Amino acid sequence: MAHYGAGVEYALHTLLNLSLAPDETAPSARDLATFQRLPLAFMRKLLTQLEKAGLVEGSEGLRGGWKLAREPRKITALEIAEAAQGPSPLFECREIRARCALWEEGAAPRAATSGVCEIHAVMLAAEAAMRRELAKSTLADIAQRVKAKSARPDSTAIPDWFAGRYAERRKS
Amino acid sequence: MAHYGAGVEYALHTLLNLSLAPDETAPSARDLATFQRLPLAFMRKLLTQLEKAGLVEGSEGLRGGWKLAREPRKITALEIAEAAQGPSPLFECREIRARCALWEEGAAPRAATSGVCEIHAVMLAAEAAMRRELAKSTLADIAQRVKAKSARPDSTAIPDWFAGRYAERRKS
Numbered sequence: 001m002a003h004y005g006a007g008v009e010y011a012l013h014t015l016l017n018l019s020l021a022p023d024e025t026a027p028s029a030r031d032l033a034t035f036q037r038l039p040l041a042f043m044r045k046l047l048t049q050l051e052k053a054g055l056v057e058g059s060e061g062l063r064g065g066w067k068l069a070r071e072p073r074k075i076t077a078l079e080i081a082e083a084a085q086g087p088s089p090l091f092e093c094r095e096i097r098a099r100c101a102l103w104e105e106g107a108a109p110r111a112a113t114s115g116v117c118e119i120h121a122v123m124l125a126a127e128a129a130m131r132r133e134l135a136k137s138t139l140a141d142i143a144q145r146v147k148a149k150s151a152r153p154d155s156t157a158i159p160d161w162f163a164g165r166y167a168e169r170r171k172s
Numbered sequence: 173m174a175h176y177g178a179g180v181e182y183a184l185h186t187l188l189n190l191s192l193a194p195d196e197t198a199p200s201a202r203d204l205a206t207f208q209r210l211p212l213a214f215m216r217k218l219l220t221q222l223e224k225a226g227l228v229e230g231s232e233g234l235r236g237g238w239k240l241a242r243e244p245r246k247i248t249a250l251e252i253a254e255a256a257q258g259p260s261p262l263f264e265c266r267e268i269r270a271r272c273a274l275w276e277e278g279a280a281p282r283a284a285t286s287g288v289c290e291i292h293a294v295m296l297a298a299e300a301a302m303r304r305e306l307a308k309s310t311l312a313d314i315a316q317r318v319k320a321k322s323a324r325p326d327s328t329a330i331p332d333w334f335a336g337r338y339a340e341r342r343k344s
Contacts, residue, residue, distance in 0.1 A: 002262060003262045004263045009263070035272055036268065036271070036273070089175075091175065091180070102333060122249045122309045125305050126302045126306045128305075129304065130262070132301065133297050133300075133302075134298045137297070142294060
């Protein structure tokens with residue numbers, strides 16, 4: 001099973017869509033859910049998580065809508081992943097060094113279990129490298145790369161779609 | 173849930189124990205299982221996986237026993253983790269960009285889904301950073317750090333334990 005699940009994937013896409021949607025269109029939870037063909041309840045829950053993490057702000061209702069709480073260049077992929085899924089350690093050390101046959105169960109001498117297990121330390125270094133890399137990518141970088149693929153229809157189609165939803169809302 | 177599970181943790185500890193056990197002691201699967209208080213069947217399965225990955229070699233039986241297939245400085249933490257758990261991607265891209273409301277389901281234009289999704293690309297970079305870090309640590313590095321903690325009883329206790337098991341086997 002992958003470390004980062006569907007919640008992280010949808011969180012990243014939702015914030016990318018918010019960063020591509022023109023500011024004045026203030027997409028509703030329904031707009032964002034409809035765009036990704038997701039159940040509205042799932043999107044509402046996701047937006048609540050992202051709001052708690054300080055990444056989006058907004059409200060529901062006729063004059064409501066959602067927007068990024070910070071500039072896209074100040075939101076990292078790491079923050080988004082952790083907002084959607086929590087800190088997600090790469091490795092959970094079960095301290096099995098303390099349970100070996102050298103001593104009675106539960107009676108490992110303190111010196112044998114002091115400090116971080118050397119195997120756990122290797123995994124913590126790998127996790128730190130992963131997190132550093134995710135912290136380097138901002139939402140602005142990702143949006144920039146989507147826009148740079150000028151041949152791709154969604155580089156303008158996404159903003160246009162949200163503008164269309166906004167126009168419809170204003171009519172009704 | 174942690175990305176790397178108990179199988180990876182026991183694989184790392186088992187190979188560390190093999191690297192600390194004196195060569196001539198050639199621990200049996202039973203020795204290795206007993207040392208870690210694990211079911212023998214679990215250890216046998218783990219050794220088979222590690223053998224398939226070319227990390228250990230050995231045989232069961234009175235004159236059998238297990239040893240590393242290569243020098244500890246030529247076995248990396250990445251190889252051990254992948255031997256125990258397979259390649260384990262950090263993120264499984266569901267290509268949700270192809271399922272948005274811009275087009276009919278299953279009818280995304282080719283240009284919109286060509287190349288790696290920009291969000292997947294960020295996750296692949298994080299996975300590469302994690303793997304690079306795990307590939308930097310060898311079994312020799314880990315064993316060295318265990319031995320360096322001279323105050324720790326297991327720096328000599330582990331080799332002694334396996335030597336004791338070997339002596340007992342020879343007697344019987």
